[in-house]
Amino acid sequence: KINSERLWNTLHDTCEWGAEHRYGEKPTDTGMARLTLNDDDARVRRWFATEVQKLGCSLSVDQMGNMFARQSGRLNSAAPMIAMGSHLDTQPRGGRYDGILGVMAALEVLRTMKESGFQTDYDVGVVNWTNEEGARFPKSMCSSGVWAGAIPIQKAWDLRDIHDPSVTLRSELERHGYLGDISCSSDPTTGYPLGAHFELHIEQGPILPENNRSIGVVRGAQGYRWLTMTVHGKDAHTGTTPFSARQDPLLASSRMIAASHDIAKRHDALASTGIIRVPSNASTNTVSSQVTFTLDIRHPQDIVVHAVQDECLKAFEAIALQDGKGVSFDWSLDTDSPAVKFDDNCVASVQAAADQLVGRGKSMLMTSGAGHDTVYTSKHCPSAMIFVPCRDGVSHHPTEYCSPQDCALGTQALLEAVVHYDQF
Amino acid sequence: KINSERLWNTLHDTCEWGAEHRYGEKPTDTGMARLTLNDDDARVRRWFATEVQKLGCSLSVDQMGNMFARQSGRLNSAAPMIAMGSHLDTQPRGGRYDGILGVMAALEVLRTMKESGFQTDYDVGVVNWTNEEGARFPKSMCSSGVWAGAIPIQKAWDLRDIHDPSVTLRSELERHGYLGDISCSSDPTTGYPLGAHFELHIEQGPILPENNRSIGVVRGAQGYRWLTMTVHGKDAHTGTTPFSARQDPLLASSRMIAASHDIAKRHDALASTGIIRVPSNASTNTVSSQVTFTLDIRHPQDIVVHAVQDECLKAFEAIALQDGKGVSFDWSLDTDSPAVKFDDNCVASVQAAADQLVGRGKSMLMTSGAGHDTVYTSKHCPSAMIFVPCRDGVSHHPTEYCSPQDCALGTQALLEAVVHYDQF
Ligand SMILES: NC(=O)NCCC(=O)O
Numbered sequence: 001k002i003n004s005e006r007l008w009n010t011l012h013d014t015c016e017w018g019a020e021h022r023y024g025e026k027p028t029d030t031g032m033a034r035l036t037l038n039d040d041d042a043r044v045r046r047w048f049a050t051e052v053q054k055l056g057c058s059l060s061v062d063q064m065g066n067m068f069a070r071q072s073g074r075l076n077s078a079a080p081m082i083a084m085g086s087h088l089d090t091q092p093r094g095g096r097y098d099g100i101l102g103v104m105a106a107l108e109v110l111r112t113m114k115e116s117g118f119q120t121d122y123d124v125g126v127v128n129w130t131n132e133e134g135a136r137f138p139k140s141m142c143s144s145g146v147w148a149g150a151i152p153i154q155k156a157w158d159l160r161d162i163h164d165p166s167v168t169l170r171s172e173l174e175r176h177g178y179l180g181d182i183s184c185s186s187d188p189t190t191g192y193p194l195g196a197h198f199e200l201h202i203e204q205g206p207i208l209p210e211n212n213r214s215i216g217v218v219r220g221a222q223g224y225r226w227l228t229m230t231v232h233g234k235d236a237h238t239g240t241t242p243f244s245a246r247q248d249p250l251l252a253s254s255r256m257i258a259a260s261h262d263i264a265k266r267h268d269a270l271a272s273t274g275i276i277r278v279p280s281n282a283s284t285n286t287v288s289s290q291v292t293f294t295l296d297i298r299h300p301q302d303i304v305v306h307a308v309q310d311e312c313l314k315a316f317e318a319i320a321l322q323d324g325k326g327v328s329f330d331w332s333l334d335t336d337s338p339a340v341k342f343d344d345n346c347v348a349s350v351q352a353a354a355d356q357l358v359g360r361g362k363s364m365l366m367t368s369g370a371g372h373d374t375v376y377t378s379k380h381c382p383s384a385m386i387f388v389p390c391r392d393g394v395s396h397h398p399t400e401y402c403s404p405q406d407c408a409l410g411t412q413a414l415l416e417a418v419v420h421y422d423q424f
Numbered sequence: 425k426i427n428s429e430r431l432w433n434t435l436h437d438t439c440e441w442g443a444e445h446r447y448g449e450k451p452t453d454t455g456m457a458r459l460t461l462n463d464d465d466a467r468v469r470r471w472f473a474t475e476v477q478k479l480g481c482s483l484s485v486d487q488m489g490n491m492f493a494r495q496s497g498r499l500n501s502a503a504p505m506i507a508m509g510s511h512l513d514t515q516p517r518g519g520r521y522d523g524i525l526g527v528m529a530a531l532e533v534l535r536t537m538k539e540s541g542f543q544t545d546y547d548v549g550v551v552n553w554t555n556e557e558g559a560r561f562p563k564s565m566c567s568s569g570v571w572a573g574a575i576p577i578q579k580a581w582d583l584r585d586i587h588d589p590s591v592t593l594r595s596e597l598e599r600h601g602y603l604g605d606i607s608c609s610s611d612p613t614t615g616y617p618l619g620a621h622f623e624l625h626i627e628q629g630p631i632l633p634e635n636n637r638s639i640g641v642v643r644g645a646q647g648y649r650w651l652t653m654t655v656h657g658k659d660a661h662t663g664t665t666p667f668s669a670r671q672d673p674l675l676a677s678s679r680m681i682a683a684s685h686d687i688a689k690r691h692d693a694l695a696s697t698g699i700i701r702v703p704s705n706a707s708t709n710t711v712s713s714q715v716t717f718t719l720d721i722r723h724p725q726d727i728v729v730h731a732v733q734d735e736c737l738k739a740f741e742a743i744a745l746q747d748g749k750g751v752s753f754d755w756s757l758d759t760d761s762p763a764v765k766f767d768d769n770c771v772a773s774v775q776a777a778a779d780q781l782v783g784r785g786k787s788m789l790m791t792s793g794a795g796h797d798t799v800y801t802s803k804h805c806p807s808a809m810i811f812v813p814c815r816d817g818v819s820h821h822p823t824e825y826c827s828p829q830d831c832a833l834g835t836q837a838l839l840e841a842v843v844h845y846d847q848f
Pocket residue numbers: 132133140141369370371372661663709
């Protein structure tokens with residue numbers, strides 16, 4: 001039985017590194033801004049290394065700074081370890097649970113096993129995946145993606161800090177001493193293969209609370225594609241230029257954003273714009289020359305994601321011609337994360353843990369709305385996830401909250417699922 | 425007859441101070457970034473002071489840094505001078521003609537008169553109005569507005585540099601020695617009253633070129649109002665938050681911008697959004713918490729400007745409730761510039777000049793789409809404007825261009841209009 005208090009204290013004590021955005025009076029009433037490989041991320045990494053070594057784990061760091069802590073199993077088998085993994089980096093206005101809970105829960109599982117003298121048959125361990133959020137170096141699930149062979153390492157290394165282009169992910173790995181020597185891959189000879197991957201995570205959505213469930217048995221993740229649209233027009237004076245003479249990229253972008261929402265809604269899919277930018281020298285009385293915006297399209301079926309994208313692009317072409325002299329646009333595909341189905345046996349282990357802890361009435365099978373490192377690990381080892389509810393479904397926000405009870409329940413489920421899978 | 429070459433060379437030589445945004449190979453193929461009271465603006469002001477003093481003008485500077493150069497008339501009358509005025513500051517990505525042409529043309533008129541020994545009956549002179557663009561210190565036609573009593577001087581002094589809030593308009597006036605001692609007003613005892621105000625300006629729109637006219641006889645300016653809208657929603661994860669649970673201010677803003685365009689179009693008015701901002705920590709997979717955008721509404725009749733504003737706000741209220749859990753919004757009125765009708769006699773003087781120079785077939789009566797210093801002077805002295813075409817109607821852009829012929833024609837018209845009015 002895991003130690004709920006130790007888990008809670010460890011999680012919040014380590015949030016000292018990166019705490020930001022106070023919203024209440026309690027010491028833990030802050031969000032987090034622990035961006036990948038900033039000084040606070042380096043601090044929590046060093047702390048993590050010390051803690052797992054205290055437990056007698058071996059620690060390996062690969063060329064993306066992914067940290068693998070490993071506890072030997074009873075059989076001294078050469079088989080790859082059963083991993084419990086998530087991430088310690090956060091959004092710039094993030095919370096204290098997204099990713100962090102998964103790593104702290106995994107550590108608590110190892111501590112509980114050690115304390116109670118329990119040994120798994122096979123090796124078990126924890127992974128801290130680098131730059132899951134993609135908030136500082138703009139590629140999410142970045143280093144599990146490299147590990148899975150889905151992202152070329154050079155491309156990941158070359159990612160630039162979105163606010164300071166002189167800094168790359170690789171230069172930050174080097175600065176903090178986290179450019180390890182193991183190849184970042186699942187290759188058994190040069191890399192770090194895993195026998196399985198379990199991830200505890202907050203749901204980040206309202207489905208568990210709305211259905212009054214406390215454990216989500218996650219059998220897969222929806223597909224998503226991130227596009228960046230750039231709409232080109234022409235600077236013009238807002239007072240002297242008739243509508244008919246304009247090429248207004250902000251008007252066109254506005255129509256495009258509204259259209260993408262309406263199209264996605266018809267398909268029961270999601271389409272969202274998080275970022276829109278006009279040039280920094282924009283002014284109230286000048287039609288902007290260019291507008292950039294992001295488009296995030298999601299659905300559990302890839303075919304629907306593609307249909308929404310196609311329909312949006314067709315609608316955008318019509319919109320581009322609609323007003324004045326028209327605008328032009330181009331787009332790039334920044335992320336393509338197809339839908340995944342997790343491993344049946346791993347899902348069964350999570351289901352078994354949930355059945356034992358809360359029963360069928362308090363758990364539910366679900367599909368993850370967000371991408372997670374497990375989406376990538378699932379391509380190279382049996383994987384599954386456990387969701388616990390977070391308050392009002394809010395995440396990527398300072399007030400993100402998961403109760404001590406739910407944190408503990410999820411961690412216990414993680415332990416049971418790993419033990420179940422180890423036996424299997 | 426004005427000296428076309430001297431005008432052209434003077435204009436471009438002085439654009440050395442603030443030249444920026446090269447777009448072609450000729451020395452003059454750049455735009456300008458001579459923001460109000462930056463070091464280049466101070467340089468061109470010192471040059472202007474020297475030049476008008478060389479001509480024998482007296483120079484007065486008021487408490488907003490407005491510069492009044494005055495040439496005595498033949499009658500040695502105590503009447504206020506007939507002014508030719510415009511501005512030497514530019515947009516951050518501005519051109520070489522907007523405002524600058526008006527001041528250089530006025531100087532050329534004085535040079536021509538001096539050279540040919542011609543004296544007006546009444547005093548004539550040039551005004552360089554401070555911060556017409558409102559690009560650095562965000563209030564356009566700022567110091568003619570103070571002069572006209574429409575903007576309180578303290579408010580103008582307190583305007584902060586939009587990129588460096590530690591700097592105010594007043595602190596920059598002081599730094600460069602342009603905080604003069606004359607009150608900035610048209611008051612005959614404490615301020616600097618004007619007998620009339622004529623302004624030559626590029627049209628900044630496509631109407632003259634489209635109608636193949638070379639002089640616009642400007643009889644007034646349309647009204648406009650600038651609103652800043654702030655739309656409030658809630659941060660949410662784009663992958664895990666169903667549309668029904670969202671409060672998406674960027675989606676709402678997009679619908680508002682599109683709606684404002686459609687509403688203005690129905691009224692034959694203009695509504696434009698130049699700036700839209702999401703928080704700097706926005707990310708692709710987070711619904712933004714807040715969006716700010718500007719709205720610039722224009723029409724020659726104030727009643728229509730107000731009707732468009734009212735209809736927009738009503739539409740925005742409906743849009744705020746339209747998607748998910750709805751958003752809230754508030755707004756502020758940043759500029760309110762009612763429509764103005766210029767003085768009949770001044771307009772007649774411009775018309776007389778145009779008739780003489782190009783005939784009725786090549787000139788046209790028009791209403792200014794943009795605000796100008798003359799909009800404010802017209803409230804306290806008889807005023808009118810002369811427009812000349814600029815290439816493709818483009819202004820507020822580095823490639824803004826007015827041909828040497830059109831610059832000269834406009835300047836000659838300015839001379840003739842002033843002489844005509846002086847006689848009148
Ligand atoms: N869990 C999470 O926020 N992952 C980032 C990728 C995504 O937007 O789904």
